[in-house]
Amino acid sequence: MPCCGERPPGELVKAVEEFNRGEWFECHETLEELWVGEKGELRDFYQGVLQIAVALHHWHNGNLKGALILLQRGGDCLLRVSSICLQVDVARLRDDAAGFLERLSAAGEERMAEVEPSLAPKLHLLSVNH
Template sequence: MTFPEAFWQGVDEFNSGQFYPCHDTLEAIWLESIDPDKTFFQGILQIAVGYYHLSNHNWKGALILLGEGTNRLRRYRPEYKTIDVETLFSRSINSLQTLQDAGEERVAEFAAKYGLSGDATEPPVLPLPKIETVQNPK
């Protein structure tokens, strides 16, 4: 029922917006894992890469990876081990839908709204998801 130590490093990286390092950390444990952990780790790392793509204004890459990541996490809802999957899933789906509705021509604007642009002059107005733990895991 526990995760490897590197997973928690990946969680810290994800939660602090270090999406590419999070991908690297989780990919290393994903490659060595077996299901059901393997698909769970892959879903999170794909969501991280989706936000990384958004930070680079890569609209298509963000849509694809957010879509694939949330699709992989769908079966782990509402929680997996000690992780609140439902909150991560719903916030990531919300980001995906917001980006789809906005369209490619507004990707830079939405990256800034999520606080993912180096040139952002305003504080983030849209919340990025966080990986949170549940109080009393089932």
């Protein structure tokens, strides 16, 4: 059974690249294929990242409510995951998503478009020597 300590599969590396380019919908599609077949911690990991990607897609499209809900849900999923999973810095993603959630909440519907895209969370792959 796969676990968080393994190397990331190629599809996850592709999803990380999509996420970091702001291709959040595409990232969602890539991750969904991985998420469907998993159980336990890996399922929570994929679901959390997937929900944060969809949250950012909602924000980009002006849907504040959807963005806030999914940033919260994604962060909650990632609380059940190791701080590093499949070489992704989960702890940093959790913190960055929580900070972005606070920024969007403070900006509100009227000013959410003013939130700098550079402040959106990114996925960070760590190189781990085995």
